[in-house]
């Protein structure tokens with residue numbers, strides 16, 4: 001089956017090289033990585049290991065930075081339920097970028113989008129918005145330089161710029177880019193205009209870290225931005241954190257057992273990984289010792305590589321021992337279980353202490369944004 005990637009669904013085995021060509025984005029080359037490193041001194045693991053693999057105009061962002069014009073960051077979350085670790089991937093990377101460049105960051109919570117897309121109640125979307133905002137703030141952004149806002153709440157400040165953007169987006173564009181049809185409700189038809197709006201919060205160039213499923217929105221933004229007096233946005237795209245059950249596709253909220261949720265306790269993590277994590281090991285210990293495992297298809301190894309083992313030497317050792325058969329599949333899973341549990345425990349500790357209002361109302365950037373009206 002040919003794969004498909006849309007902002008709402010990923011089907012089949014994603015061929016990322018092909019996706020770059022299909023979406024018309026660019027590959028992140030070694031040259032570009034070195035250009036980033038010139039400013040950041042080191043490279044984040046996800047960038048180093050080609051997990052953030054594609055971009056639009058990232059070279060121009062760096063040129064702007066070198067000229068002293070600066071840039072700003074924007075990312076987001078659709079609050080359709082609790083968050084899984086896949087949702088944290090772009091946020092963790094965004095945090096790294098904010099730390100290295102010290103720039104402003106805007107985070108859009110799209111309660112309207114999720115209400116229009118999903119079969120759900122408004123009050124539930126509101127509850128998840130509040131919960132998600134806590135998880136997002138707990139990632140550790142700079143509270144003075146980060147503004148997290150919910151669409152339905154911030155609408156009053158942005159409506160004038162939103163109507164200008166919406167006027168330039170035709171039904172044919174929405175249909176061609178998102179596959180909307182006669183059955184699509186008119187709320188969702190309008191929504192893409194809102195997702196472009198945060199790219200207009202500053203006159204500087206915007207850089208959006210996200211998984212590549214969100215790119216269709218940036219195509220629309222780039223089509224209209226200059227027509228309304230702004231710069232085309234830049235973006236940096238990640239691959240998908242795979243579900244537990246296999247390295248194809250993306251971890252998705254619609255299959256609870258194949259995701260690790262931020263609220264999963266130690267027992268749940270252990271049980272899920274042992275039961276569901278697709279293994280590249282052999283069926284018997286004897287055979288595994290003789291022939292070794294395959295880290296390329298092993299979900300536990302891939303998760304360590306993407307998110308949970310930053311130390312290249314340690315990862316290499318795990319890979320070599322797994323390939324040779326010295327490390328068994330159960331032992332590899334145990335390494336991952338410990339890493340994830342540590343990660344989640346620390347996340348929840350930060351979450352309990354977090355002052356959400358700093359990000360939504362009282363921090364320096366939040367205060368400024370509530371006083372700004374975008375015409």
Ligand code: TYM
Pocket residue numbers: 007074075076077078079086087088089090108109110113195208209210211212213214238239240241242250251252
């Ligand atoms: P949402 O809530 O579907 O996803 C939030 C962010 O998580 C990324 N993502 C993943 N990344 C890696 N592995 C996965 N398995 C995985 N699943 C989801 C998504 O690409 C996204 O970056 N419409 C958006 C909300 C939004 C937004 C934005 C996202 C508004 N403005 C700007 C990114 C940037 C949404 O529903 O995201």
